[in-house]
Amino acid sequence: MPEYLTPGVYLEETSFRSKSIEGVATSTFGVAGLTRYGPTPYDITPPGSARLPMTPQPTLVTSFTEFERAFGGLGDVGAGADQRNYLAFAARAFFGNGGRRLYVSRVFPFTQDANNLIDLTANFATLPLTAPAAGPPPVPPAPAAPPAAVWRARWPGIAGNEFSIKVSLQRSKNVLIGAAPAAAPGAPAKPGVLQGLGLDAVIEMYAGDAKIPPGTDPKTGKPNAPTAGNLRIVGSDGKGNQTLIDPATGAPTPVPSAGALASHLTVTVTVSWGRRIDVYPGLELGTTHPRSIAKVLQAADPTDESSLVWLDLSSAPPSPADLLTALLTLNQPTYLAGGTEGVALSADDVKGEKADPDDVNKAATGLEALLEVEDIAIVASPNAVSFSSEGERKTAVDDLIAHCEAPHAYRIGIIDPPENQSLSEVRTFRSQFDSTYAALYYPWLEIVDPTVKVDPSAAPARLALPPSGFTAGIYARTDVQRGVHKAPANEVILGITKFVQNVTYDRQAVLNPEGINALRFFEGRANRVWGARTVSSDPEWKYVNVRRLFIYLEHSIDKSTQWAVFEPNNERLWASIRQSIEDFLLVVWRTGALMGTKPEEAFFVRCDRTTMAQNDLDNGRLICLIGVAPTYPAEFVIFRIGQWTADAQQA
Template sequence: MPEYLTPGVYVEETSFRSRSIEGVPTSTFGMAGRTEYGPVPYLLPGGPTVLPGPALVTSFTEYERAFGGLKIGEEDCPLALAARAFFANGGRRLYVSRVFPFVRTSAAEDAPPAVDANFASLAVPATGTPLLYWRARWPGSAGARISVAVTFRRGKNILIAGGDGALRLTGVQAGAAVEVLPLSGGNAPSPSDDAPPVAANVRTVVRRADGILGYLNGQGGFEPVAAGTAAFHLTLAVTVRLGERVDVYNELELDDRHPRSVGNVLQAADPADEFSLVWLDTVRPAAGAPPTLPGARLAALLGLGQPGAHLTRGGDGLEPTAQDLGGKEANPDSLTDPARGLGALAEIDDIAIVALPDTVTLPAAEQKTAVDLLIGHCEKLRYRMAIVDPPRDSSISEVRRFRAQFDTKYAALYYPWVRITDPSRRPDPGAPPPVIDVPPSGYVAGVYARSDVERGVHKAPANEVLLGINDFTTNVTYDRQSVLNPEGVNALRFFEGRARRVWGARTMSSDPEWKYVNVRRLFIYLEHSIEKSTQWAVFEPNNERLWASVRQTVEDFLITVWRTGALLGTKPEEAFFVRCDRTTMTQNDLDNGRLICLIGVAPTYPAEFVVFRVGQFTADAQRG
């Protein structure tokens, strides 16, 4: 109880209600794999350390801005196609962990990435000794399609006379660039907006210890504002283009002393724009060499011309292996060795559905390994479900052999692949539209998300229409599905007049208790929600008051779940039970600080086989 030491009136707040349990999200999707470009951790020798985690995107437009388009070079990108399918079928939240096996400076596994072999760049100026480099923030051959253009804007004269008659700079901070020109007949000159500044007239504004603003001279010292001059504030605009994407960064300053300088706004590690394409790398002068003058730096940036110059070099790295897709967990002893691949997705608690579309590009043995890593990821984390893609061009016998290699309640397999109009190609007039075959995981994940939002996680994500497809690569008939369904292969089928639908909701488990996807996902939802919302009970006094509070909290949550139709029974007592008392704990449990709550629920199973029995009866027969 509170401690009272001084006589007086004390008012305390208390609660007379049980704590509530909030349901966790169940429709958040996570994928790891190759993309055209986009965030990936890397550490360059003598360069930046860039350690982004998986990026959250909420639309395919946002995905394209972060990770590029549907192609990697000339090849289709399975992950991008899956992301497009996910959002087209009702998905709303997607985490992407980009996998990029770097070309390294040597064969050693821990060797640093080779800069030019992975990252596109542009020397500034293009001839002579470079003063700056525009570099692609992310590795990939797409960097060679990035162009950069820099323009300037000249403001009004920013010199004013102070109360003591001395001239003062106004409206600028340290690090701003100004063009200093002599007065003409006592009046400030009016230089043409199109005329580039003369390099010798450009100065960097610095602040003296007493707070007075002046210029940085060539020796790094302070140069006061001279009488008989005018100063024009120079700001920059950087335009970065990649295909149809155009990013414009306005009102940038020249020197890194300014918080809004080009180098600070467009830096590699933590830029103002999370998904910016380029960063500005400043070349340090050699030992004993004079510093680069601001006019030379400005002239080099403006020398790119219009509409700009393209970056060069870069590459798409090595072909990923199953181990690359599986990734690894973060090194606990090093902040510069983060998690990668599926290991990075493990750090995102909200993810409930995962897939690896790139497994279909691997050889058969490698694909088996990658699916094992995906299943192991879900089994270890317990609160997520995997969607597995079958190998390309699988026959009925081949997909059965593929399915026979796995036994898990945390994954589901869908067959066959889907055929869509190629979204990356414009059809020729008079020719049939170009089509491509894509794995089904992105489409099914979107159906999962749509079903969860519209009906709830307890509803089997089946008998749902697949949107955005032309056909299936294989026609699964009634007889063919009678072979696939008992083995846990969920069929995608076409029904005349009812479109193309998901026609199965089974896991890849041999345990009949966990045969259905919705039952497994319902228990994931219940377990995860209860775990997250009962953390308050840790270190509370382990007595009858705590037990009653935990019981009430869980019962209130399960009643809400029962009312949604997720549990069987006409009344709560038939749908679930919650026990947390001396019958669930021994004295040894109490002595060792264990609170044990026993919860039983009766889930609803899908009506997979709907049977109507029809028979004849006579007119005078009584109907009971």
């Protein structure tokens, strides 16, 4: 109760309406599997450095262009026998059929070293940089010095070997030393003032009337390397005055008087991968500068979250002069090397591991990572079809079903059958599963292979793909256009040439009763999804749209009634909850998702003394009973036609 202690007028805001329930999104797709590149959790420790945990969450992309930037294109991937990039093709098919939001949990089966740690040399493409020694090499040769820096791919995979790096030098053409403030009479002259430079910037000093050379020799195209002895680092004397630090000795020197020449040295790094070109201009060489190359291009939380590479200075932190000399050796595009695809993918890799509650640096992986994303409503494992072992394929599907059946998961899984299966084989495959939270589609689909260059003198290359990406896009498209209560069937599949196997009327008569959704071609009506059943033996949950409608209702009510927890458990709370749920179900009924000509026929909500005993109240339980009458799809439309005569009576 508010306190009223001082006489006066008190204004208080209150609410006289029930709290509303907002429907959740149902069209968000989640996938886990192999991609060419991109974020995946790992924990590496470069030689001589502290622990470097990388703990990215599943990445949200809203177009296939975003997917390509984050995870690469459609090229082959993986170290197994089947290296087709099923996940990338599924993402392309999802967006091509109307999908809008996709979460990707990249899986990478790392190669381990002798200490059971991630092997840097076997998983990540690298490019070591060593500052060239002055003069001829000593005799006998000295032991190899550690590199001044190492460019590393941020994420593992053989795609890193296609990254090229080019570094160019920029010199400011302005005089950076301004006139000092006037000194008091009899006081020593004050040094000049560096204009517009932050601490840890690197400059090059010039004597007398020397001209500032350009960053690159216009004749040779090579950078005009600065003289190491002329480099200075902008520092502070601790009293608010600028100083210059000689990187060779570390000794501070005052800023020269006005009239001296200096140029501000920065580098531009260009990282290329195929048609993608990332340019990072004006990077500083000092490690503490806000625009430091080591900060902008760092492994964790870089300025560009989609950056391809990072600069590792942990092995032997170089001076700015040595770092600049080493960087300028990359005046032409130079490729990283050494990245591999790790080991062959397994079903356990796709399933992943839960996040470690005792170690904040150990993130969830695979499907377990998708379980932490609340928005996902549709899930698939496109790489499950790539396993050569029947046992591995079944395990992968079982893991997908278990993922969807997990408490508070609120999602449905799409199962892909193995490639080139006959009707008998796909029926045998289907018979291994029984779940109301999964659906199986058959057969595979054929597209024009977008990875093969078009040859006008030859027929277009074709490629067979599993149906999960296409059907997930149709789920999303149907949800947006009609609603989750509409069965995602009798919908056109876009972006395909044909189905690998032709399912006819008689063949579907074998598949449909067993919960295998057929994909069929109809003359004049294109290629369509012609089934909407789950892989369940329970007739109450036979249809995909009924299961997804209940997922939608349960998730929406769960999410929007959290305010009720720890409220006083009395009639006032019960009435408020009843009103909130009834208002929500009334809106759902008006969309056509529920049966009945009036709300009383479509649903009921009970939350009172008839649903709770005193023991429930004593133990803090509020029990609300909700009944809804869902609409079932008109799977069999029957017209009965018979002959009759004009004088006959209608039966």
